[in-house]
Structure formats: C-alpha cells, structure tokens
Amino acid sequence: MRVLIAEDDSVSRTVLEAILKKNNYSVLVTENGVEAFEALCQPDAPAIAILDWMMPRMTGLEVVQQIRLEYRERSPYIIMLTSRKDAQSLVQALGSGADDYLAKPYGPEELLARIRVGERMVQMQNALADHAREMEALAEARAKQLIHADRMATLGVLSASMAHEINNPVTFISGNTQTLQRAWTILTENLKNRKALPQDDPQISFILEETPAMLEGILKGVNRITQIVKGLKLYAHKGAGEKTICFIQDILKNALEFCQNIIQPHMEIHVDVPEDLPEVFVHPQQIEQVFINLITNAVHAMGKSHSGEIRIMASIRENRMRIEIKDKGPGIPADVLPKIFQPFFTTKKAGDGTGLGLAIIKDILEEHGGDLHAANAVEGGAVFTFHLPLNQPYVQTGPLHLRRKP
Amino acid sequence: MKGNLLIVDDEKEIRDMLSRHFRLLGYDVLTAEHGLDALSILQKKRVDVVISDIIMPEMDGVDLLREIRKQYPMVRIIMITGYVTLENALACMRNQADTCIFKPLNDLGELEEAVQIAIAAQTRWTRKFRELKGMKPDTHGGQS
Ligand SMILES: Nc1ncnc2c1ncn2[C@@H]1O[C@H](COP(=O)(O)OP(=O)(O)O)[C@@H](O)[C@H]1O
Ligand SMILES: [Mg+2]
Numbered sequence: 001m002r003v004l005i006a007e008d009d010s011v012s013r014t015v016l017e018a019i020l021k022k023n024n025y026s027v028l029v030t031e032n033g034v035e036a037f038e039a040l041c042q043p044d045a046p047a048i049a050i051l052d053w054m055m056p057r058m059t060g061l062e063v064v065q066q067i068r069l070e071y072r073e074r075s076p077y078i079i080m081l082t083s084r085k086d087a088q089s090l091v092q093a094l095g096s097g098a099d100d101y102l103a104k105p106y107g108p109e110e111l112l113a114r115i116r117v118g119e120r121m122v123q124m125q126n127a128l129a130d131h132a133r134e135m136e137a138l139a140e141a142r143a144k145q146l147i148h149a150d151r152m153a154t155l156g157v158l159s160a161s162m163a164h165e166i167n168n169p170v171t172f173i174s175g176n177t178q179t180l181q182r183a184w185t186i187l188t189e190n191l192k193n194r195k196a197l198p199q200d201d202p203q204i205s206f207i208l209e210e211t212p213a214m215l216e217g218i219l220k221g222v223n224r225i226t227q228i229v230k231g232l233k234l235y236a237h238k239g240a241g242e243k244t245i246c247f248i249q250d251i252l253k254n255a256l257e258f259c260q261n262i263i264q265p266h267m268e269i270h271v272d273v274p275e276d277l278p279e280v281f282v283h284p285q286q287i288e289q290v291f292i293n294l295i296t297n298a299v300h301a302m303g304k305s306h307s308g309e310i311r312i313m314a315s316i317r318e319n320r321m322r323i324e325i326k327d328k329g330p331g332i333p334a335d336v337l338p339k340i341f342q343p344f345f346t347t348k349k350a351g352d353g354t355g356l357g358l359a360i361i362k363d364i365l366e367e368h369g370g371d372l373h374a375a376n377a378v379e380g381g382a383v384f385t386f387h388l389p390l391n392q393p394y395v396q397t398g399p400l401h402l403r404r405k406p
Numbered sequence: 407m408k409g410n411l412l413i414v415d416d417e418k419e420i421r422d423m424l425s426r427h428f429r430l431l432g433y434d435v436l437t438a439e440h441g442l443d444a445l446s447i448l449q450k451k452r453v454d455v456v457i458s459d460i461i462m463p464e465m466d467g468v469d470l471l472r473e474i475r476k477q478y479p480m481v482r483i484i485m486i487t488g489y490v491t492l493e494n495a496l497a498c499m500r501n502q503a504d505t506c507i508f509k510p511l512n513d514l515g516e517l518e519e520a521v522q523i524a525i526a527a528q529t530r531w532t533r534k535f536r537e538l539k540g541m542k543p544d545t546h547g548g549q550s
Contacts, residue, residue, distance in 0.1 A: 167488035167489075168419075168420060168510075170510040171423075171511050172422075175420070175424065175427060179426055182431075226510055226512055
C-alpha cells in the first residue's frame with residue numbers, strides 16, 4: 001500500500017521514510033502542507049497519509065480540514081504527527097478530521113501498528129464502497145426492469161381495450177367506403193350506358209378519373225390500421241392457450257408452411273434440426289408465432305436482393321433448447337440494434353412494419369422462461385438466437401432412445 | 407326482392423352503413439339497437455336473416471341468438487363481432503348461428519356471401535313447406 005508523508009524537518013522526514021520503506025511500503029514524500037494537499041487531491045492519491053502538524057505555509061491540521069471539506073467520499077486515512085502531548089491537542093486533531101494521532105517521539109513499532117490499523121480501515125472502506133456501488137447498480141437495473149414491465153403491462157391492457165374501441169369506427173369507415181365504391185361503379189356504368197357522362201368538362205373528367213383512387217386510398221389506410229390493431233390484440237392476448245409437450249420440429253414445420261407465401265422463390269431455407277432433439281413444454285401457437293415473426297423479418301431484410309438464404313439451427317446447450325435463425329440480409333446497424341425490441345420501433349416504411357413483432361416474441365419467450373438475442377453474424381446478416389427450457393433434463397443419449405415401446 | 411334483413415348493432419354508424427350497403431344490393435333492411443329492440447321487430451315484421459353484433463346493452467347478441475333459435479327457427483342469424491375471442495366464437499357456434507364474422511369487415515364480400523347462403527337455405531325450407539302444404543295429410547304419414 002502507498003503512504004504519503006508530509007514533514008518539513010528533513011531529519012524526521014528521512015527517518016520516517018526509512019522506517020516505511022524498510023517495511024515494504026511505497027512512500028510519497030512531501031515537504032510541506034501545500035505539497036501534501038496537492039498530492040492528496042490527485043485521483044490516484046495514497047490511501048494513507050502521515051502529516052506533521054507544524055509545517056510552514058499550511059499546517060497538517062489545515063490539510064486535514066481542507067481534505068475533509070472537499071473530498072467527502074474518497075478520503076484518505078490520516079494520521080497526525082506532533083510533539084504536542086496534551087489532551088486538548090488530541091481532541092483538536094481528531095475533531096478536525098484526523099483518523100489517528102501519534103505523539104513524537106514515537107518508536108517504529110508503534111508507527112507501524114497504527115499504519116496497519118489504517119490499512120484495515122481503508123480496506124473496510126473500500127469494500128463498503130464497492131458494495132454500495134454494486135447495490136446501486138442492482139437497484140438501477142431493477143428499476144429499469146420494473147419500468148419496462150410496467151410499460152409492457154400497461155401496453156397490454158391498453159391494447160386490448162384500444163383494439164376494441166378502434167374496431168368499430170374502422171368498421172364503418174371501411175364499410176361505407178366499400179359501399180361507396182360499389183355505388184360509384186354502378187353510377188358511372190349506368191351513366192356511360194346512357195351516354196350521359198359529360199365529355200367536355202375537364203373537372204368532371206378529373207373527378208371521374210380520380211374518385212376510385214381516392215376510395216382505394218381510404219381502404220389502404222383502413223387496412224393499415226387493421227394490421228396495427230391485430231398486432232396489438234396479439235400483444236394483449238398472447239397469454240391465451242395451453243402449454244403442451246411438443247417437438248420443436250413440428251412447430252417449425254407449421255411456421256414454415258405459414259410463411260410459404262412470403263418466402264420468395266430465390267430464397268433458400270436450410271433447416272438444421274437434429275432428429276432426436278428432446279421435447280419442449282410450450283404454447284405451440286406462441287412459439288410458432290416466434291418462428292413466423294423471425295422468418296418474416298429475415299425475408300423482409302433480404303428483400304429484393306438476388307440471392308437469399310435463411311438458416312435455422314437447433315441444438316441443446318446447457319440443458320436448454322437453443323435456436324438460431326440466421327439470414328443473409330444487410331444485418332442490423334449498430335445504432336438500431338439496441339432499439340429493435342421496443343414496441344413500435346421499426347425501420348420499415350409505414351404500412352410494411354408495425355414494430356411490434358420482436359417486442360411480442362421477446363415477451364412470449366421470456367414468459368416461457370427463455371430469452372431472445374439479436375446480433376450480426378461475422379460473415380454478414382443478422383442472427384437471432386433464442387432459448388427454451390426443456391421438458392425434462394436432457395441425458396446425453398437422448399430421452400427418446402430411453403423410452404421403451406409398449 | 408332479394409330478402410328481408412334485420413341489422414342489430416348498438417353503433418348507429420355501423421347500422422346505417424350495413425343498411426345502406428344491403429339496400430344498395432337490393433335487400434329490404436330493418437335495423438335495431440339491441441337484442442330487445444330486435445325481438446320486438448321480429449314480432450311484427452317478416453325477417454329472413456338477422457345480422458347481429460355481440461356486445462350490446464339491454465340484450466346482447468348471444469342472448470338474442472338463443473331467443474331467436476327458440477322462437478323463430480326459420481330465421482337465420484349471422485353474428486359480427488369486434489371483440490374477437492374464442493369464447494365469443496364458441497357461443498355463436500353452440501347456439502347455431504350461421505356464421506360469425508369479425509369486424510372491421512374489411513371485405514364486405516364475406517358478409518354478402520354469408521347472407522346469400524342464409525337466404526338460399528331459407529328459400530329451400532320455404533319451398534319444402536309450400537310443397538308440404540299442397541300434399542294431403544295421409545300421404546305424409548304412411549311411408550314406412
Ligand atoms: N433479420 C433482420 N435483419 C435486419 N434487421 C432486422 C431483422 N429483424 C428485425 N430487424 C430490425 O428490427 C426492427 C423491428 O422489427 P419488428 O419488431 O419485427 O418490427 P417490424 O418488422 O414491424 O419493423 C425492424 O424494423 C428492422 O429494422
Ligand atoms: Mg417484423
């Protein structure tokens with residue numbers, strides 16, 4: 001441990017330094033109060049200081065007072081050195097903030113004993129500070145988690161009622177527009193057949209031309225709202241259904257079937273799932289949703305590029321099912337990566353994405369006691385990895401082989 | 407006339423919208439605000455198909471459905487709901503609704519088709535009963 005000494009008398013200083021060095025302390029030597037104060041203000045200042053009381057320019061007492069005033073948390077252990085032996089001086093030194101008091105002349109044994117007390121105190125203080133920091137970090141993480149959980153819960157409740165409330169107005173916007181579309185066709189056909197459509201008025205021609213597009217525009221908007229509401233409902237109702245024992249292959253097969261119509265012909269899907277994987281205990285529809293959302297995102301990411309490949313791998317790691325979905329898209333930019341699991345975060349243009357996909361499936365996986373992570377593959381493209389707990393502890397031979405046929 | 411419809415929904419805009427749509431298609435349309443309202447109309451008017459919302463004040467769609475099944479076996483019922491849950495769908499099926507269609511009805515074609523099917527089924531029964539009316543009572547009894 002490093003020890004600072006401050007002593008203006010050169011003989012006393014040399015003696016003090018010698019004793020400390022002989023006992024394997026590294027010593028920072030200062031010759032007056034100002035030097036000592038400056039040294040103690042440095043971020044890597046020694047944790048123990050031995051200050052002579054009487055020094056020119058700044059006394060040891062003043063150094064103590066100043067240090068205690070300015071550095072409340074990270075404060076050295078200070079031993080005051082003096083030839084004053086009266087009780088009043090002792091009280092004054094300790095009262096000013098010194099931790100210990102050593103009267104001259106002192107024997108080396110006594111000095112060393114007191115430094116060792118100082119070391120103990122410093123160690124204890126450090127441990128306490130570490131502990132406090134840890135607790136603080138823990139509290140912060142917990143608070144973040146709570147805020148997150150709270151937001152999720154609110155969103156869940158909100159979305160159930162909101163979805164319902166939005167549905168009615170959307171119904172009559174949508175319905176009226178569809179009726180109007182029908183009526184418009186009937187009207188224009190009829191007028192055309194009677195040759196009653198005015199040909200000479202550019203404004204009327206414009207209206208005849210543009211009205212169907214306006215109606216289409218409304219319906220497009222309605223469809224978009226419908227998609228969002230569906231997403232929200234899924235978000236709110238994801239808890240529904242029963243958990244059952246099932247094989248991940250079966251769930252994946254259903255998901256791939258469902259995704260058939262969005263997977264482009266030039267995209268290759270590689271499924272690398274060993275035959276003998278053990279069962280998982282899950283809500284099959286929800287895990288299907290997980291696959292569907294991840295595959296959909298991968299397909300979107302690879303977009304119109306000429307080649308495309310999605311690789312789906314399953315394995316057992318530390319008694320959990322680990323599933324990886326890797327694509328050959330552009331990957332996820334570093335500034336986007338931390339946000340992708342937030343509800344409503346999307347980089348897709350309005351109408352193409354709701355930003356709910358990953359938020360929903362992360363929730364689903366966490367409710368299953370699993371997790372979901374996103375990263376970029378070294379060779380390019382995004383990798384989403386999720387884990388699911390197994391139905392029963394996995395024996396290396398594989399529980400399937402152990403099962404006897406009746 | 408294509409048929410007589412009764413539309414039951416507590417939201418006026420939806421009643422009006424559906425009413426307009428089916429009148430445009432050539433149906434005769436009546437409307438009601440809730441189940442009780444619908445039952446009192448059924449007492450007075452001829453109705454072939456009821457299109458009913460599920461969640462409504464006074465009397466909800468499922469109770470209306472049960473009541474109609476009891477009192478008017480000839481009347482067909484199509485349920486529409488904005489609150490899509492398995493419970494709602496099951497309640498519709500168990501009480502023998504023709505079908506159950508989810509709002510927001512982004513394709514009114516689905517509802518139109520359901521109405522057509524319902525009317526066709528109803529017409530078939532009506533025809534059978536007409537035939538029956540023309541027959542003598544004993545021709546009916548001595549078959550086996
Ligand atoms: N496979 C992927 N490759 C690159 N970016 C992705 C991938 N999957 C998701 N992302 C990014 O994460 C965002 C959020 O995804 P998601 O929650 O599914 O919502 P959405 O697909 O509706 O945008 C996407 O908009 C996209 O920026
Ligand atoms: Mg998505």
